[in-house]
Amino acid sequence: MPNRMGRGMSEPGRYDIITVGSATEDVMIQANSARVISIEDLDGAQAYMAFEYGGKIHVDGIFITVGGGAINTALTFAKQGMRVAAVSKIGRDEAGDRVVARLRSEGAHAELLVRCPVKPTGYSTIITTFTGERCVLVYRGAATDLHESELPWDRMARTHWLYVGALAGESSQLYPLLGEFAAEHGLKLALNLGTSQIDRGIAAFAGILSHTHVIFQNKEETRRLTGVPPDRGPEDELEMCRILHDVGVDIVVMTEGARGAEASDGQAHHTVPAFPVEVTSTIGAGDAFAAGCISALHRGLSLPESLRMAAANAASVVQQPGASVGILTWQEALDYVQRHRS
Numbered sequence: 001m002p003n004r005m006g007r008g009m010s011e012p013g014r015y016d017i018i019t020v021g022s023a024t025e026d027v028m029i030q031a032n033s034a035r036v037i038s039i040e041d042l043d044g045a046q047a048y049m050a051f052e053y054g055g056k057i058h059v060d061g062i063f064i065t066v067g068g069g070a071i072n073t074a075l076t077f078a079k080q081g082m083r084v085a086a087v088s089k090i091g092r093d094e095a096g097d098r099v100v101a102r103l104r105s106e107g108a109h110a111e112l113l114v115r116c117p118v119k120p121t122g123y124s125t126i127i128t129t130f131t132g133e134r135c136v137l138v139y140r141g142a143a144t145d146l147h148e149s150e151l152p153w154d155r156m157a158r159t160h161w162l163y164v165g166a167l168a169g170e171s172s173q174l175y176p177l178l179g180e181f182a183a184e185h186g187l188k189l190a191l192n193l194g195t196s197q198i199d200r201g202i203a204a205f206a207g208i209l210s211h212t213h214v215i216f217q218n219k220e221e222t223r224r225l226t227g228v229p230p231d232r233g234p235e236d237e238l239e240m241c242r243i244l245h246d247v248g249v250d251i252v253v254m255t256e257g258a259r260g261a262e263a264s265d266g267q268a269h270h271t272v273p274a275f276p277v278e279v280t281s282t283i284g285a286g287d288a289f290a291a292g293c294i295s296a297l298h299r300g301l302s303l304p305e306s307l308r309m310a311a312a313n314a315a316s317v318v319q320q321p322g323a324s325v326g327i328l329t330w331q332e333a334l335d336y337v338q339r340h341r342s
Contacts, residue, residue, distance in 0.1 A: 014083070014158040014159065014160075015083050015084060015085050015109070015155070015158065015159040015160070016077070016082040016083045016084060016159065016160050016161060016298060017077055017082055017083075017084050017159055017160065017161035017162070017163055017294065017298070018084070018085050018086075018087060018112070018155070018156055018159045018161070018162055018163070019069070019070040019071075019073045019074045019077070019084065019085075019086045019087065019163045019165065020070055020086075020087045020088070020151075020162065020163065020164045020165065020167070020174070020178065021068060021069035021070035021073075021087075021088060021143075021163075021164065021165025021166055021167060021192075022068035022069050022070055022071075022088060022122055022140060022143040022165065022166055022167075022168070023066070023067075023068040023070055023071050023086070023088035023089070023090050023096075023099050023113070023121065023122060023143055024066065024067045024068040024071075024099075024121065024122035024123055024124045024138070024140075024141070024143070025064070025065075025066055025067075025095040025098060025099065025121055025122070025123050025124070026064070026065050026066060026067040026123075026124045026125075026126055026283075026322065026323065027062065027063075027064050027123075027124070027125045027126070028061075028062065028063040028064070028065065028126050028128065028281065028283070028321050028322055029059050029061070029062055029125060029126065029127045029128065030059060030060040030061035030062070030063075030128050030281075030321070031051075031057060031058075031059045031060065031127050031128070031129055032060050032129060032130045033051075033057060033058060033060075034049050034050065034051060034057075034127065034129035034130070035049070035050040035051070036048070036049060036050075036129060036131060036133070037049075037050050047133075049127065049129055049133075049135045061321070063321040063322055065102075065321075065322040065323070065324065065325070066098060066099045066102045066324070067124060067283075067284065067322070067323045067324070068088065068122060068143065068165075069165025069166050069192060069194075069287055070086045070087060070088040070163075070165055071086055071088070071099060071102070071103065071324075072284050072287035072288070072291070072323045072324055073163055073165065073287050073290060073291040073294075074086040074103060074108045075102070075103070075106050075108060075324045075327055076287070076288060076291035076292060076295065076313060076324075076327050077108070077291055077294070077295060078103075078106045078107040078108035079106055079107075079327050079328070079329050079330075080291075080292070080295040080328070080329060080330040080333065081295075081329075081330050082295060082298065083109075084108050084109065085108065085109035085110070085111065085112045085155070086103060086108060086109070086110065086112065086113060087112045087113065087114075087146075087151065087152065087156075088113055088114070088143050088146065089113070089114045089115075089116050089119075089142040089143050089144075089145055089146040089150070089171070090113055090114070090115060090116065090121040090122075090141075090142050090143070091115070091116050091119060091120035091121040091141060091142045092115045092116065092117055093120050093121055095120065095121035095123065096113075096115065096120075096121040096142075099113070099121060100113065102324075112152045112155060114142075114146060114150045116141075116142035116145060118142075118145075119141050119142040119144075119145055120141050120142065121141055121142055122138070122139060122140045122141035122142065122143045123138075123139045123141060124136055124137065124138045124139070125137040125138075126281070126283050128280070128281040128282075128283070128321075131279075132279030132280060132281055132282055132318065133282055134281055134282060134283050136283070140168050140169065143167075143168070143169075143171060144168045144169025144170060144171050145169060145170050145171065146167070146170070146171040146174065147170065147171075147173075147174075148173075148174065148177055151174070153181065156181065156185075156187075157181075157185045157187075159187060160187065160188060160298070161187065161188045161189075161190060161294060161298065162178065162181075162182050162187045162188070162189050162190070163190045163191075163192075163290075163291075163294065164178050164189065164190070164191050164192070164208070165192045165194070165287075166192065166193065166194025166195070166196075166197070167194065167197075168194060168196055172196070172197065175197075175205060175207070175208045176207040176208055178208060179207050179208030179209075179210065179211040179212070180207070180211065182211050183211040188213040188214075189208075189211055189212050189213050190212070190213060190214050190215075190216065190290065190294055191208065191209070191212045191214070191215045191216070192215070192216045192217065192286070192287075192290055193205065193215075193217065193221070193225065195221075198217070198221045198224050198225050199224060201225065201227060202225055202226055202227070202243065202244075202247060205225075206247055206248075209244065209247045209248055209249055210247055210248030211248065212248065212249045212250070213249075213250045213251065214249070214250060214251040214252075214253060214293075214294070214297070215244060215249050215251070215252055215253065216253045216255070216286065216289065216290040216293070217253075217254060217255075218254065218255045218256060218257070218286065219237070219254045219255065219256045222240045222244075222252070222254045223236070223240060225244075226239070226240045226243045226244065227243075228240045228243070237254065237262060237269070238264075238269065240252070240254070241254075241264035241266075241269070245264070245266045250265065250266070251263060251264070251265050251266075251303065252264045253289075253290070253293065253307070255285075255286060255289055255314075257274070257282065257285070258274050258279075259273075259274065260272050260273040260274040260311065261274075261289065261307060261310070261311065263303055263307055265303055270303055270304045270307060272304065272307040272308055272310075272311050273311070274311055274314070274315065275311055275312060275315035275336075275340055277315045277316075277318060277319050278319060279318045279319070280318065280319055280320055280321055281318065281320075281321055281322070282318055283322065283323050284317050284318075284322065284323020284324060285314045285317055285318050286314075287323060288310075288313045288314045288316075288317040288323070288324075288326075288327060289310040289311065289313065289314040290310070291310075291313070292306075292309050292310035292311075292312065292313030292314065292328075292333060293306045293307060293309065293310035294306075295309070295330065296309040296310065299330075308337050309333050309334075309337060312328060312333045312336040312337050312340075313327065313328050313333055315336070316328050316332075316336065
């Protein structure tokens with residue numbers, strides 16, 4: 001096993017938070033002509049975005065930006081005044097250069113990114129329709145190939161928080177190592193598992209969950225992760241939280257889009273409504289919510305107050321194209337919450 005404290009110890013500086021996860025270049029496509037088809041069966045309802053097969057589809061707008069869980073969250077942390085660095089694997093290509101440039105332009109640190117000589121930077125095409133909902137066509141690229149020996153363990157030991165987002169491919173092998181590392185060094189670990197991890201169930205991730213301070217998932221993801229069946233009313237949410245608390249998670253946060261979010265710290269169950277806004281695109285809303293919440297918790301706000309700050313950041317993001325255009329500064333988030341107090 002590599003020496004996790006042996007590289008770059010002379011490098012100065014301590015971070016408030018380090019984000020670990022994916023990095024992509026994103027092409028946002030607005031396609032208002034898409035049809036939304038809903039199908040219901042005994043197991044529930046599912047919606048699909050549809051286009052004419054073989055047709056040439058007119059689009060209403062295009063926007064190119066950067067994305068991925070490690071990058072989106074790092075941008076919020078930087079804009080809200082936290083010293084942050086992102087850890088992901090990107091290609092030795094122009095897309096990777098643009099990821100680096102965007103981080104630096106917002107004051108986030110990019111020196112911990114790893115360059116891959118073989119695979120290109122990840123790439124996503126996000127198609128958004130008139131409802132604001134989207135489909136994401138994603139090629140994860142170099143981000144799936146991050147290995148233990150490439151992580152800056154020494155720098156990570158000098159952070160207060162460690163945010164771990166979705167890790168796919170070979171990179172997913174890092175989950176238990178990151179959990180153990182956070183515990184060994186007294187780091188507050190925040191976790192957001194990806195879709196491919198969720199469906200493996202809670203037992204597969206008991207190691208990292210046992211060291212997790214706060215987990216962020218949407219409600220359906222939390223249901224699939226915990227295996228709690230639907231349609232039992234409020235007991236569903238309480239049972240999902242109990243299961244995650246029992247495995248070791250301190251704070252469970254479940255988002256539900258326009259319906260808001262709820263959270264449990266094991267002592268009390270809190271809910272926060274979403275701020276009513278006109279949605280342009282829901283891409284990045286979850287990252288914005290998670291990062292906004294952590295930023296508030298880092299400053300010592302209570303969990304209910306932190307959820308409101310998170311909801312403000314998410315509300316601003318969904319009004320703009322892309323996952324990061326609408327990110328609020330700390331003062332802007334405070335002002336947003338104050339303006340919308342009932």
